[in-house]
Every structure is written in structure tokens, then in C-alpha cells.
Amino acid sequence: MTALLTRETAQSIPADGPILSARAVVKRFGQTEALRGVDLDIEPGEVLAVMGPSGSGKSTLLHCLAGVLAPDDGSVVFDGIEISRLNERQRSLLRLNRLGFVFQFGQLLPDLTAVDNISVPLLLSGVRRNEALKRADDWLERLGLGDAGQKLPAELSGGQAQRVAVARALVTNPTVLFADEPTGSLDSLAAEQVMNALLDQVKAAGTTVVIITHDPRTAAYADREVIVRDGRIPAGNGVRSA
Ligand SMILES: Nc1ncnc2c1ncn2[C@@H]1O[C@H](COP(=O)(O)OP(=O)(O)OP(=O)(O)O)[C@@H](O)[C@H]1O
Numbered sequence: 340m341t342a343l344l345t346r347e348t349a350q351s352i353p354a355d356g357p358i359l360s361a362r363a364v365v366k367r368f369g370q371t372e373a374l375r376g377v378d379l380d381i382e383p384g385e386v387l388a389v390m391g392p393s394g395s396g397k398s399t400l401l402h403c404l405a406g407v408l409a410p411d412d413g414s415v416v417f418d419g420i421e422i423s424r425l426n427e428r429q430r431s432l433l434r435l436n437r438l439g440f441v442f443q444f445g446q447l448l449p450d451l452t453a454v455d456n457i458s459v460p461l462l463l464s465g466v467r468r469n470e471a472l473k474r475a476d477d478w479l480e481r482l483g484l485g486d487a488g489q490k491l492p493a494e495l496s497g498g499q500a501q502r503v504a505v506a507r508a509l510v511t512n513p514t515v516l517f518a519d520e521p522t523g524s525l526d527s528l529a530a531e532q533v534m535n536a537l538l539d540q541v542k543a544a545g546t547t548v549v550i551i552t553h554d555p556r557t558a559a560y561a562d563r564e565v566i567v568r569d570g571r572i573p574a575g576n577g578v579r580s581a
């Protein structure tokens with residue numbers, strides 16, 4: 340099973356059908372039913388925007404799709420793997436090898452430079468330090484951060500910090516990138532730069548993206564939008580108009 344979680348094996352799995360599939364997913368926190376039976380299929384290479392009111396269950400859904408939280412009921416299948424059957428260690432391997440994450444506030448490690456932050460996931464997956472720094476440097480360039488490599492997170496603008504977070508999420512070439520309000524703390528110009536940089540890279544690599552946003556301008560970058568309401572994605576919502 341462990342082998343299934345690494346990219347080498349994954350490439351041999353035919354990419355027919357959805358890369359990520361949620362069926363009747365239920366998640367409770369005590370008395371709160373955050374997800375009340377969500378069905379969702381996400382196609383390989385698709386950029387999906389998830390919208391909806393505060394408290395509707397968007398972040399909970401993302402965490403269930405990404406194997407961060409285990410659903411109380413229903414199933415989540417990622418690339419042929421039933422995530423809810425994995426144990427904690429297998430799920431963390433899956434996240435490290437196959438998934439990338441960006442949050443509203445980059446959550447960069449404050450004592451590491453930008454380039455060191457980007458290299459962390461590579462070091463964790465066993466890439467040698469010199470090679471990791473070389474690849475991290477390449478990602479700085481790709482995201483237009485050429486001069487910022489030696490800066491600490493506190494010395495970066497909000498938009499630069501989010502681009503570092505995007506680089507860190509993409510440096511391992513994940514199959515799916517999950518982003519929870521990645522531009523939520525930025526002004527509109529910085530948000531646009533982050534989204535353009537992100538989109539350029541994921542489109543080139545064929546990365547699937549699930550992005551939570553409140554901002555219709557950010558959602559406009561997506562191939563498709565779904566709206567979460569009261570822990571559900573109402574039927575018919577998210578059907579492509581084209
Ligand atoms: N760890 C938790 N413990 C208890 N309740 C939680 C927890 N996480 C989420 N909830 C509850 O689950 C519901 C859905 O929360 P969630 O964070 O998924 O909403 P959201 O759509 O992401 O909202 P926002 O737009 O404000 O980020 C809310 O009622 C929330 O209070």
C-alpha cells in the first residue's frame with residue numbers, strides 16, 4: 340500500500356475518470372454536522388473553485404478531500420486510493436508525495452529564508468540538500484521571486500510570501516494542489532499576481548487544483564465553481580456551463 344502513495348507507482352495508474360471523488364461524505368464536530376453528505380468528482384487537471392458562505396463547510400471539505408481529516412461517513416477516493424482506509428502514517432506519506440497545500444497566511448517557517456522554506460518538502464522526501472536548494476531556486480525564478488530568496492518571511496510582502504507558499508506547495512510536483520483562501524489576505528494587485536503565477540505553473544504541469552475563495556475575481560480563474568451550503572453541494576451546482 341505504501342508504494343501506492345509515491346509518485347512513481349502513481350504514474351502507472353491510468354488517469355481515466357476523476358482524480359478525486361467524494362461520495363456521501365459526512366463530517367461532524369461534536370453536535371455540529373459540518374458536512375452532510377457531499378458528492379463531488381474532480382477531473383485530472385481541473386481547476387475547481389469552492390465558494391459558499393462562512394461556516395458552510397468549505398475548509399472541512401478540503402481537509403476531507405486531502406486526507407487531513409477522516410470523514411465520519413462516506414468515502415474519498417484519490418487516484419484509485421480509498422483515503423479513509425489509510426492510517427495516519429500512510430495519509431502523511433500521501434500528502435507529502437502527492438498533494439500540495441497553500442493557506443490564507445502562507446504559514447512559512449519564520450526562521451528560514453524563502454529559498455529554504457521552498458526546499459523543506461524536498462528535504463523531507465529525501466532529496467539531497469544541494470539538489471533541493473537548486474530546485475527551490477528554480478521555483479523562485481518561476482514565481483518571479485528572483486531577488487527574495489535570502490529574505491526571511493517577515494521581510495517579504497504579503498504577495499511575495501504567498502508566492503513562496505505556492506512554490507513550496509508545487510516544488511514536489513503534486514498531483515493535486517489544495518488552496519484555502521490563498522489570496523484572502525492580499526490586495527487585488529497582489530492577489531492577481533499570486534493567481535497568475537499559480538495558474539501558469541499548474542496549467543503547464545497539468546496539476547489539479549481545488550481552491551477555496553470568497554473572491555469572485557479569484558474564482559474567475561477556475562474551470563468550474565461549486566458552492567457549498569450548509570454542509571452540502573446542492574445537486575446541479577457546479578455543472579459546467581460550456
Ligand atoms: N475543528 C473544529 N471543531 C469544531 N467545529 C468545527 C471545527 N472545524 C470546523 N467546525 C465547524 O464546522 C462548520 C464548518 O466549518 P468550516 O471551517 O468548514 O467552514 P468554512 O466554509 O471553511 O468557513 P469560512 O469561510 O469562515 O472559512 C462550522 O460550523 C464550524 O464552526
Ligand SMILES: [Mg+2]
Nearest residue numbers: 397398399519
Ligand atoms: Mg474556511
